[in-house]
Amino acid sequence: SQQGEEDPQALSIQEGENATMNCSYKTSINNLQWYRQNSGRGLVHLILIRSNEREKHSGRLRVTLDTSKKSSSLLITASRAADTASYFCATDELGGGGADGLTFGKGTHLIIQP
């Protein structure tokens, strides 16, 4: 079953604008991660935020986590055409007791118009 659910399913913006994607999940987590997938390729890890963190930055990426609402957001600032891809949130559920698989949402398809 899908844990994370991204919103919106698709987003189209102009180059240079900021893009915000949201993710909701259902269970308690160790951490939440965001991945990017370019068309026809595998997923690439972008950023991880632990359950005791509220905000994290990496370059043009900003991630927030609200464990009380079981939600996260990914902000990409000053978007570029190369940011066009699908973005997935993934949760590492609490109490796994080992390397459990991450549970992925269905993703947000982001299109950056040049």
Added chain:
Amino acid sequence: DAGVIQSPRHEVTEMGQEVTLRCKPISGHNSLFWYRQTMMRGLELLIYFNNNVPIDDSGMPEDRFSAKMPNASFSTLKIQPSEPRDSAVYFCASSFRDGANVLTFGAGSRLTVL
């Protein structure tokens, strides 16, 4: 490191045939995961291994699916007999369980069953 290596990249087969997908994880990673991606269901975790031992295969859809990891550098996912509804992209991913669970994905194997 060449990353997670999957083969074949593309496979077209007829219903009833046996399909074997292969994966070489990143050297030193101790967890390996098989995911399936379709438009309808998104990314589904099929099975994962810790230290070459299968831990949870509850995501394997049917007995037609089997997976093995005979050593730390090789895993196979087998479908026998294949059916059209098995058509999907199959991803292998590996990780080093060190408190986080960041996955490195292969490029995927696109399977089409006619």
